[in-house]
Amino acid sequence: MKEIAENRLAPPAPANAPPGTPCVLGPTLHFKGELYGEEDLEFQGQLEGQIEHTRSLSIGKEGGVKGNIRAKFVIIEGRVEGDVYATESVSIRQTAKVIGNIFAPRVGIADGAHFSGRIDMNHKGVAAKVDTPLSEPQAERLLAAG
Amino acid sequence: MSSPNNSSERMSVFGPTLRFKGELKAQEDIKIEGRIEGTIHHQQRVLVGQKGEVVATVNAAVIDVDGRVQGDMSAKKSIKVSQSAVVRGNLRAPSVSITEGANFNGGVTMESNAGPQGPSTPVVASSR
Numbered sequence: 494m495k496e497i498a499e500n501r502l503a504p505p506a507p508a509n510a511p512p513g514t515p516c517v518l519g520p521t522l523h524f525k526g527e528l529y530g531e532e533d534l535e536f537q538g539q540l541e542g543q544i545e546h547t548r549s550l551s552i553g554k555e556g557g558v559k560g561n562i563r564a565k566f567v568i569i570e571g572r573v574e575g576d577v578y579a580t581e582s583v584s585i586r587q588t589a590k591v592i593g594n595i596f597a598p599r600v601g602i603a604d605g606a607h608f609s610g611r612i613d614m615n616h617k618g619v620a621a622k623v624d625t626p627l628s629e630p631q632a633e634r635l636l637a638a639g
Numbered sequence: 640m641s642s643p644n645n646s647s648e649r650m651s652v653f654g655p656t657l658r659f660k661g662e663l664k665a666q667e668d669i670k671i672e673g674r675i676e677g678t679i680h681h682q683q684r685v686l687v688g689q690k691g692e693v694v695a696t697v698n699a700a701v702i703d704v705d706g707r708v709q710g711d712m713s714a715k716k717s718i719k720v721s722q723s724a725v726v727r728g729n730l731r732a733p734s735v736s737i738t739e740g741a742n743f744n745g746g747v748t749m750e751s752n753a754g755p756q757g758p759s760t761p762v763v764a765s766s767r
Binding site for chain 1: 650651652653654655656657658659660661662663664665666667669672673677682
């Protein structure tokens, strides 16, 4: 978690920054469709559709997402309408407004945040399922466990 | 030569691992290093970086291409195709430049008002 926090606080990268700096998508960007990513991303724009991400994804204060989100870490400071799946953690900050369900092993909701939905912390299979489908015995065990 | 982009400290960077399929609208400068499929409607400057790959119709004020673009581009001010660019599509802008060494296949139309697709913003009549 500490790493991410530091990442997020890093000063904005200059335009000609070397590769490896976190990428930022600004507030006037409007996406309609599917977004995939494999690098830390700070999203301040609006997106209608889906996000599939393999690393840290932060929805900034001005950011808004209508649709489902999948990532490793998800940090939400803006508005999200849809389900959020994270393989590691979901952090809902004070300024966030989230309507939807959250599936992640670790979830934090800050005081002051607006959240309505369900939280499931035992849903390990979900995010991993994208790459590796559960074997039958695994699935049965999960089902049996409820 | 990469031009210095000092003025655009708030430029959004669409990173190299990002892939987007759909419709993108924006009113701020953006540098595309990832892959975009669909359409881009832009009010400012679009820079397709060397790693950038765009399979889309692009509308913007200024378009600079260092990477790959497949699709028609229309700019209100200018289009610049640099040496490292690979472009397949038609260009339409009052000012178009193609650097020697660039790979370009398509048509070029130099017109001051990007006619059919740009009713959204009033055309500034620069009479002289």
